[in-house]
Amino acid sequence: MTTSRIKRCDHCNCVYTYHPSTYGFMPEYNDPHHCSECLKVIEAALKNVPVKFKKKWVETSDYTREQIIDAQNVRMSDGSPTMLNALRLPVRRVMPGLFSLDGTSSSQNVCEMMSDPVSKTMIYYSVTWWPKKPDEVEIKKEVFWDVENNVVAKNQEDYRN
Numbered sequence: 556m557t558t559s560r561i562k563r564c565d566h567c568n569c570v571y572t573y574h575p576s577t578y579g580f581m582p583e584y585n586d587p588h589h590c591s592e593c594l595k596v597i598e599a600a601l602k603n604v605p606v607k608f609k610k611k612w613v614e615t616s617d618y619t620r621e622q623i624i625d626a627q628n629v630r631m632s633d634g635s636p637t638m639l640n641a642l643r644l645p646v647r648r649v650m651p652g653l654f655s656l657d658g659t660s661s662s663q664n665v666c667e668m669m670s671d672p673v674s675k676t677m678i679y680y681s682v683t684w685w686p687k688k689p690d691e692v693e694i695k696k697e698v699f700w701d702v703e704n705n706v707v708a709k710n711q712e713d714y715r716n
């Protein structure tokens with residue numbers, strides 16, 4: 556697997572090696588636009604600027620486990636009205652599985668893009684459950700979080716561009 560590319564730094568114009576894949580070796584300062592020297596300076600400067608918004612998974616009751624699984628099954632079949640299926644992309648977003656402490660079972664997870672009833676935009680919904688405890692279901696959606704006010708950011712659709 557090729558995991559490096561030769562790039563020219565947007566700032567100092569030196570040639571450097573960028574590692575786009577997280578597979579294998581990963582240098583500390585790795586960026587598609589800036590060399591490690593410039594990136595180090597940029598990151599140090601930006602440490603003083605607080606992050607105002609970030610993506611965050613929050614619990615939700617917008618959909619049930621069955622609705623999320625159904626939505627994925629419909630999209631994966633031919634009869635789906637969704638745009639992803641129109642492109643015929645068999646896309647599945649895979650979430651890391653969780654393993655029980657005794658190592659005997661892992662959690663089940665389905666992640667699917669669905670319409671957010673509040674913002675009317677397509678966002679990721681995730682449902683996780685343990686086969687041994689089928690009634691304990693964790694349903695989350697990925698939203699933009701307002702870090703300063705510690706709430707879900709208003710106008711979610713503004714962050715989709």
Ligand SMILES: [Zn+2]
Binds near residue numbers: 564568589590592593
């Ligand atoms: Zn540079």
